[in-house]
Amino acid sequence: xxxxxxxxxxxxxxxxxxxxxxxxxxxxxxxxxxxxxxxxxxxxxxxxxxxxxxxxxxxxxxxxxxxxxxxxxxxxxxxxxxxxxxxxxxxxxxxxxxxxxxxxxxxxxxxxxxxxxxxxxxxxxxxxxxxxxxxxxxxxxxxxxxxxxxxxxxxxxxxxxxxxxxxxxxxxxxxxxxxxxxxxxxxxxxxxxxxxxxxxxxxxxxxxxxxxxxxxxxxxxxxxxxxxxxxxxxxxxxxxxxxxxxxxxxxxxxxxxxxxxxxxxxxxxxxxxxxxxxxxxxxxxxxxxxxxxxxxxxxxxxxxxxxxxxxxxxxxxxxxxxxxx
Amino acid sequence: xxxxxxxxxxxxxxxxxxxxxxxxxxxxxxxxxxxxxxxxxxxxxxxxxxxxxxxxxxxxxxxxxxxxxxxxxxxxxxxxxxxxxxxxxxxxxxxxxxxxxxxxxxxxxxxxxxxxxxxxxxxxxxxxxxxxxxxxxxxxxxxxxxxxxxxxxxxxxxxxxxxxxxxxxxxxxxxxxxxxxxxxxxxxxxxxxxxxxxxxxxxxxxxxxxxxxxxxxxxxxxxxxxxxxxxxxxxxxxxxx
Numbered sequence: 001x002x003x004x005x006x007x008x009x010x011x012x013x014x015x016x017x018x019x020x021x022x023x024x025x026x027x028x029x030x031x032x033x034x035x036x037x038x039x040x041x042x043x044x045x046x047x048x049x050x051x052x053x054x055x056x057x058x059x060x061x062x063x064x065x066x067x068x069x070x071x072x073x074x075x076x077x078x079x080x081x082x083x084x085x086x087x088x089x090x091x092x093x094x095x096x097x098x099x100x101x102x103x104x105x106x107x108x109x110x111x112x113x114x115x116x117x118x119x120x121x122x123x124x125x126x127x128x129x130x131x132x133x134x135x136x137x138x139x140x141x142x143x144x145x146x147x148x149x150x151x152x153x154x155x156x157x158x159x160x161x162x163x164x165x166x167x168x169x170x171x172x173x174x175x176x177x178x179x180x181x182x183x184x185x186x187x188x189x190x191x192x193x194x195x196x197x198x199x200x201x202x203x204x205x206x207x208x209x210x211x212x213x214x215x216x217x218x219x220x221x222x223x224x225x226x227x228x229x230x231x232x233x234x235x236x237x238x239x240x241x242x243x244x245x246x247x248x249x250x251x252x253x254x255x256x257x258x259x260x261x262x263x264x265x266x267x268x269x270x271x272x273x274x275x276x277x278x279x280x281x282x283x284x285x286x287x288x289x290x291x292x293x294x295x296x297x298x299x300x301x302x303x304x305x306x307x308x309x310x311x312x313x314x315x316x317x318x319x320x321x322x323x324x325x
Numbered sequence: 326x327x328x329x330x331x332x333x334x335x336x337x338x339x340x341x342x343x344x345x346x347x348x349x350x351x352x353x354x355x356x357x358x359x360x361x362x363x364x365x366x367x368x369x370x371x372x373x374x375x376x377x378x379x380x381x382x383x384x385x386x387x388x389x390x391x392x393x394x395x396x397x398x399x400x401x402x403x404x405x406x407x408x409x410x411x412x413x414x415x416x417x418x419x420x421x422x423x424x425x426x427x428x429x430x431x432x433x434x435x436x437x438x439x440x441x442x443x444x445x446x447x448x449x450x451x452x453x454x455x456x457x458x459x460x461x462x463x464x465x466x467x468x469x470x471x472x473x474x475x476x477x478x479x480x481x482x483x484x485x486x487x488x489x490x491x492x493x494x495x496x497x498x499x500x501x502x503x504x505x506x507x508x509x510x511x512x513x514x515x516x517x518x519x520x521x522x523x524x525x526x527x528x529x530x531x532x533x534x535x536x537x538x539x540x541x542x543x544x545x546x547x548x549x550x551x552x553x554x555x556x557x558x559x560x561x562x563x564x565x566x
Binding site for chain 2: 243
């Protein structure tokens with residue numbers, strides 16, 4: 001498939017937003033049970049608004065993918081069958097909940113809504129955050145399933161696709177949360193940083209597994225099933241168009257194998273190896289510079305990872321478009 | 326239930342592209358607006374087509390065959406492009422099984438084209454909506470046309486009658502018969518899309534004639550050649566013919 005930059009930025013940016021929110025809410029959940037010190041409301045509030053900015057940037061990027069952006073509202077219609085439609089519904093819902101969560105923290109309107117039998121008071125932000133957490137995971141699943149549900153794109157048609165969207169979004173979000181903590185709540189660097197390292201390692205494991213799986217895939221479609229003629233040697237001599245067509249532009253990445261393998265090495269370094277090193281360094285000697293570098297490199301690496309995610313998927317329609325006569 | 330479809334006979338397709346030009350002409354002139362072409366006479370022409378004729382070489386020289394292979398939307402019975410559409414612009418008609426795009430609802434997200442293993446959908450670079458073969462839905466039901474003309478444009482244009490059109494769910498239709506009797510097959514059956522369009526394979530007509538069948542044993546014409554020659558009063562060739 002041809003990597004689409006609007007979708008690359010959409011998926012990576014909302015991934016950061018979701019991950020950052022999950023990091024903040026994880027910290028708040030720990031604090032709820034007195035496992036960590038409760039932070040100032042501004043820490044959660046401004047942090048979730050920063051996450052909202054990332055999701056807004058992602059949403060803005062997605063419009064560049066549409067031929068008719070003015071009709072985008074129609075895309076919420078088919079949520080019964082289409083994962084894309086589900087994403088279109090869940091993304092604004094998550095953004096709305098993120099806004100409420102941040103606003104409740106910043107405005108101080110955070111009353112205790114429920115008191116548990118143990119005497120633990122559940123604040124409004126905990127409930128809002130809980131709903132936003134569910135929506136965040138629903139969004140990860142919807143985004144991943146857009147790709148994973150296409151059964152003949154065998155590289156994508158795997159649970160690993162959804163798992164990796166969750167892990168890679170989470171990793172970048174927790175790394176950003178570590179940087180955010182370095183600037184505004186230095187006591188929390190350790191907690192968030194270690195989670196960032198763990199999720200980045202899990203992401204490496206997940207992405208590594210999908211690379212391993214995809215390298216061993218046997219395409220179900222062949223030239224023989226494509227045109228229904230049984231012969232070991234079938235070569236296209238003309239694809240029916242002298243110039244290119246939509247079919248030659250949309251489904252080929254147009255790069256060499258060498259470029260692809262370099263891209264793979266780059267994203268493994270940028271998204272996993274270097275951020276892990278920098279995070280470890282940032283934990284021993286906390287500094288916004290090192291952690292900022294970790295986030296920037298990891299985000300760049302994830303853009304490369306998403307580029308590769310598209311490029312490595314082989315669409316069976318390509319059997320019909322191999323040669324311009 | 327009706328399922329309209331094309332049956333394409335690869336045995337007689339000569340690769341003349343008449344179906345391509347006829348399709349383009351009809352569908353670029355319709356009320357849905359033109360099928361946009363970019364630089365049609367320039368160095369790098371590209372455009373929107375519903376139907377293309379591709380050519381494949383099968384086998385190793387000198388035992389090769391050139392197969393001309395027309396390809397358009399196959400109007401799958403279980404179309405993977407329909408459920409993925411977020412707006413409902415892509416739909417399959419209940420009454421005749423034609424898969425269509427509502428150009429007024431399409432947002433041009435191209436997701437349906439990703440979900441089609443056959444590459445049957447193309448985006449119109451000017452209208453920015455997804456387009457595909459309509460089986461000439463604006464033609465086959467047009468009562469102002471003579472009944473013989475109520476067929477898809479490509480079918481009407483084919484000089485070798487390589488394209489048949491009809492209801493594949495009606496066992497008595499010409500298309501069902503052609504599929505049944507001539508080994509009609511579907512493309513990429515492995516994905517369970519159940520394409521409605523079928524292809525008829527190349528066929529070689531061989532007739533085995535044995536040596537003794539070349540001569541009729543009781544051929545009366547042979548009478549004159551018999552030895553020893555019959556007498557003058559015996560019957561001659563003229564008495565038989």
